[in-house]
Amino acid sequence: xxxxxxxxxxxxxxVLAASFLPPDTSLQQVKKSxxxxxxxxxxxxxFVTDQGERPGLDVEIMRAVAQELDLRLFIAVNxxxxxTFDPRRWNVNRAQCQVLAGGTVGTTTTRSYLExxxxxxxxxxxxxxxxxxxxxxGTRVAVYSTNAGLDRLALSQxxxxxxxxxxxxxxxDQAEDMxxxxxxDALILDAVLASQTSATHGWHFSWVAEDLSAFPVVLGFWxxxxxxxxxxxxxxxxxxxxxxxxxxxxxxxLSALWQEWRATR
Amino acid sequence: MSAFxxxxxxxxxxxxxxxxxxxxxxxxxxxLSAPRPLGEHDTSTATFGPTSGHGRGRPxxxxxxxxxxxxxxxxxxxxxxxxxxxxxxxxxVSLEVEPGQSLALLGPNGAGKTTLLHILTTxxxxxxxxxxxxxxxxxxxxxxxxxxxxxxxxxxxxxxRLSVRENLEFHGLIFGVPRRQRNAAIKELLELVExxxxxxxxxxxxxxxxxxxxxxxRALVHQAxxxxxxxxTVGLDAQSRSLIWEYLRLLRRSREITLVVTTHYIGEVENxxxxxxxxxxxxxxxxxxxxxxxxxxxxxLRVTVNSAxxxxxxxxxxxxxxxxxxxxxxxxxxxxxxIANFVNRYGRAIDAIEIERSSLExxxxxxxxxxxxxxxxxHTEQMRSIRRRGGELTR
Amino acid sequence: MIDQLEARTAADRSVTTTPGARNPTVLWGVYxxxxxxxxxxxxxxxxxxxxxxxxxxxVVILGIGxxxxxxxEVYGEVRFVVPYTYLQYIFPAVIVLNMLYTSVQSxxxxxxxxxxxxxxxxxxxxxPRGAVLLGKVLGGTTVALGHGLIVLLLSRFVDVxxxxxxxxxxxxxxxxxxxxxxxxxxxxxxxxRSFEGFGxxxxxxxxxxxxxxxxxxxxxPALTRTQTAVHYPDWLIFLVHWNPITYAVDALRGVFIxxxxxxPATGPVVIGAMAVVLFAVAWWDFRRA
Numbered sequence: 001x002x003x004x005x006x007x008x009x010x011x012x013x014x015v016l017a018a019s020f021l022p023p024d025t026s027l028q029q030v031k032k033s034x035x036x037x038x039x040x041x042x043x044x045x046x047f048v049t050d051q052g053e054r055p056g057l058d059v060e061i062m063r064a065v066a067q068e069l070d071l072r073l074f075i076a077v078n079x080x081x082x083x084t085f086d087p088r089r090w091n092v093n094r095a096q097c098q099v100l101a102g103g104t105v106g107t108t109t110t111r112s113y114l115e116x117x118x119x120x121x122x123x124x125x126x127x128x129x130x131x132x133x134x135x136x137x138g139t140r141v142a143v144y145s146t147n148a149g150l151d152r153l154a155l156s157q158x159x160x161x162x163x164x165x166x167x168x169x170x171x172x173d174q175a176e177d178m179x180x181x182x183x184x185d186a187l188i189l190d191a192v193l194a195s196q197t198s199a200t201h202g203w204h205f206s207w208v209a210e211d212l213s214a215f216p217v218v219l220g221f222w223x224x225x226x227x228x229x230x231x232x233x234x235x236x237x238x239x240x241x242x243x244x245x246x247x248x249x250x251x252x253x254l255s256a257l258w259q260e261w262r263a264t265r
Numbered sequence: 266m267s268a269f270x271x272x273x274x275x276x277x278x279x280x281x282x283x284x285x286x287x288x289x290x291x292x293x294x295x296x297l298s299a300p301r302p303l304g305e306h307d308t309s310t311a312t313f314g315p316t317s318g319h320g321r322g323r324p325x326x327x328x329x330x331x332x333x334x335x336x337x338x339x340x341x342x343x344x345x346x347x348x349x350x351x352x353x354x355x356x357x358v359s360l361e362v363e364p365g366q367s368l369a370l371l372g373p374n375g376a377g378k379t380t381l382l383h384i385l386t387t388x389x390x391x392x393x394x395x396x397x398x399x400x401x402x403x404x405x406x407x408x409x410x411x412x413x414x415x416x417x418x419x420x421x422x423x424x425x426r427l428s429v430r431e432n433l434e435f436h437g438l439i440f441g442v443p444r445r446q447r448n449a450a451i452k453e454l455l456e457l458v459e460x461x462x463x464x465x466x467x468x469x470x471x472x473x474x475x476x477x478x479x480x481x482x483r484a485l486v487h488q489a490x491x492x493x494x495x496x497x498t499v500g501l502d503a504q505s506r507s508l509i510w511e512y513l514r515l516l517r518r519s520r521e522i523t524l525v526v527t528t529h530y531i532g533e534v535e536n537x538x539x540x541x542x543x544x545x546x547x548x549x550x551x552x553x554x555x556x557x558x559x560x561x562x563x564x565x566l567r568v569t570v571n572s573a574x575x576x577x578x579x580x581x582x583x584x585x586x587x588x589x590x591x592x593x594x595x596x597x598x599x600x601x602x603x604i605a606n607f608v609n610r611y612g613r614a615i616d617a618i619e620i621e622r623s624s625l626e627x628x629x630x631x632x633x634x635x636x637x638x639x640x641x642x643x644h645t646e647q648m649r650s651i652r653r654r655g656g657e658l659t660r
Numbered sequence: 661m662i663d664q665l666e667a668r669t670a671a672d673r674s675v676t677t678t679p680g681a682r683n684p685t686v687l688w689g690v691y692x693x694x695x696x697x698x699x700x701x702x703x704x705x706x707x708x709x710x711x712x713x714x715x716x717x718x719v720v721i722l723g724i725g726x727x728x729x730x731x732x733e734v735y736g737e738v739r740f741v742v743p744y745t746y747l748q749y750i751f752p753a754v755i756v757l758n759m760l761y762t763s764v765q766s767x768x769x770x771x772x773x774x775x776x777x778x779x780x781x782x783x784x785x786x787x788p789r790g791a792v793l794l795g796k797v798l799g800g801t802t803v804a805l806g807h808g809l810i811v812l813l814l815s816r817f818v819d820v821x822x823x824x825x826x827x828x829x830x831x832x833x834x835x836x837x838x839x840x841x842x843x844x845x846x847x848x849x850x851x852x853r854s855f856e857g858f859g860x861x862x863x864x865x866x867x868x869x870x871x872x873x874x875x876x877x878x879x880x881p882a883l884t885r886t887q888t889a890v891h892y893p894d895w896l897i898f899l900v901h902w903n904p905i906t907y908a909v910d911a912l913r914g915v916f917i918x919x920x921x922x923x924p925a926t927g928p929v930v931i932g933a934m935a936v937v938l939f940a941v942a943w944w945d946f947r948r949a
Contacts, residue, residue, distance in 0.1 A: 008702065011810075013808055014715065015712055015715065015814060016813050018716055019815070019816040019817040020817070021817060023723075023724060024724070024727070128818075136814045223745050224728070224745045233745065386784055388780070408786045416780075421776075421777060422778050426703050427696065433693075438695075439693070439787045441686075441689065480759075
């Protein structure tokens, strides 16, 4: 009886041990080259900005991660990432980078092509208004959108269904002015921007609609790069517990957004 | 939960005036109500097992139920016949075993002993005739029969991978022995056959004799009153053989048990109350060994001759002589002068001469006209060797 | 020693009279047969080793080997892409593979019992034949479940997230599959007269069933518009569609990695039907014996 149990225990231990084998060499290769290559759009505030001081949420996070992993960070700017939200048009491949960042949203579509990490931020279409507002027929709304990021077509569909009158704002400042002057009842824009705006002006923040909102922002990896994904996720966890992530989020005025969303999950 | 299980497995009979929780089951149960043994109902038999028993229902040709005062521990065979294809295995066999008796079925291989045993233990069905064991018809109420009998087969039916104790427990469980009785029976029987120290050993590691002892013990875990043994000592050395009979003797002393044993070792049948000689499917004789010796026993002169002429001579002048081999004869005789006369007459042609007093061997020779040779059961040996060699086939 | 026993037996002449037990003896019989199957499986070293080596070879070695060929390297330029890695794709199939082999083992045990006499011991008992069959099949199911679980131990390796809900659902289906496969083994064993049949059984039945179940390659290689012209030969597609194991593998894939090639309900329905039909056949076989 004892021998049987021992035998089975040995077998089970063997299988479990095998399950800890590295299934791929992605991390190993990155470590060997010493460089972590990340693809990002040229500009997608607040994830990636042009300013030197505050280069962007994702840039700072990736810098911290690379530091944590003892690697150099190389940012491969992919212009296509900034011009369209449809990832199939980005033409990214493995040779360019190992990680995709810059506001990559973790939808089912993304997941079907990429491995994704745990989220570190949330975005989606959000609404800013003076006070809590229900969008009805006749509500005047200013929409500010960038080419990167969220699905404008879906948004316009929803807005048309609600018979809302739409004005397009060219810059974020213009949008803010419109709301401040009362030319419009609400602003619709990227949640991260909305959070910053509403914090600055003391306005009310809310999500637009179920299926247009609250998308987790994640890091994307190539399918099968499990070891690299695990290593970077660990790094993120370390940064999270040490408070560094919160610091970075705070610097971009996104703490409130993150905390609120975390609380609802 | 156990109350629920009790409810679904033991329906109450409406006929007893007790409410039934599952009407359909009670209805069916009532219709096929538990059979009663023929004759007296012996309450001294400890029986375990499901209380419902209904027969398979196929009527046996030529049989009629005989109402006799038979108690629950007996075997009754009435003109049973069985054939395999065109070969008859049993022809009109009838016999009876009283409770507590032991019967030896003696005969050469192929005589039909195993077939008869398989019929009595409900493994086979007779083509015609009737048999009752423990008061129940083997065809109509096989399950009732099985609950009351134990069987030790010719080939080992133990599970090699389980331990001694696990084999016994398995038996107890499938025969429905409640836990406490099961544990008590296992303990007692292991001590009886002296396998107590091997309780947790894998059966694989036991010798042939020990396995036989285990099988005998196993057959009794459910307190069977009738034990059938098919060639229990075949393949064992002489010492193990006598040990097996010793255990059987002990068994009969410690409890009221009926034994039916088949064997082709003539020496062993002395241990039994009655001997039934079967040859070519027919019962040739059925009596106590002493009675058989008295009636059919004869004195034999076994002679080995050294010339074919002498051989022919002897057979011509002694037509009752039986030729055992091409140079051996067995000549029945009476009176002591015969030996002296014989030696005088054929002295020079005789290589060896042996006097055999009346014995069962002589009885057998007289009744069947042939000797019962000590053959090895090659079938068993073959299977055992496969098992020892093999282990399961890999795919 | 015998003298001591004689003394004891002389004293012990009591015939214990016990009324017929009212406990559920048929259930205990089923339990006994089930337990025996379990014990034998646990002590069968070669089967255990096989149950461990198979996932290691198929999942770890083959999985790693073919992984690079199954993923889209260019985001947007989809090639032979399936929305998971090859490791994840083959993982549920290997669970089924392990279970297929345990069904062979149950078949072996049925023939073994019959050839080496242990079946006689059961047949001479008052246990109803149906109960014997049920015990054997339940035992085989449990063993099959165990072997399936061995494969699940590699879930971390293939990066499949095993949550409690998923495991529950998966185990339920695996139990059903184990039941069906064990019954299949028993039905075939009842028709096999000798051991030679097993090579045939394994090579002609088990392995083809496995390979033709879309276990190693997905049925639709054309996952993009550019490849609609490519598809497998019709006879292959026909065989795969008529193989019940295809739907079993598909159902497990649905549970563990969320990928179904067929309607998710087909798996349980097909395997359930198979289990019922085969069990009926086996039941009839056993009652005849």
